Amino acid sequence: MRYWLLKSEPSTFSIDDLKQKGSDHWDGVRNYQARNFMRDEMTPGDLALFYHSNANPPGIIGIAKVSKKGYPDHTSWDPYSPYFDPKSSPENPRWFMVDVEFVEKFPRLIPLEELKGFKELENMTLLQKGSRLSIQKVTKQEFDFITKL
């Protein structure tokens, strides 16, 4: 059982979108480190903090659960997709995605600014300087601490 943090811009895909759909594939990730997490490590049943980036304010808004392990991201070979990558093909997929399902939306968004104030979270990837990774590992301690806020 692992814990993750998934970033999404709410103007593109928000927790409410996930809630409404129930589950969805986490497509469009075009970063190798994040891809490797999805392809190699994310397992059905893992829980993820849902983070709204480029939001006002940015912060953690809920929980999602991995519902399907990594498989090729078909948007990467769709020339009409904004995530198209000519170097990816069905025969030789470069990018992967997982499916996630809605678990919970918090009664309030926990702002990034607030998270920065907790000593318990000082080592969180999210709070490290220059951290842009869209899929991050979270420790059980961090996950439990945040879900109790």
Place this chain on the structure above:
DNA sequence: GCCAACGTTGGC
């Protein structure tokens, strides 16, 4: 809209 930090590309 600005810009710092980071990742990728491609010439050499």
Place this chain on the structure above:
DNA sequence: GCCAACGTTGGC
């Protein structure tokens, strides 16, 4: 394999 140039992320 180096590294400059460029593109993207994401907070502010």
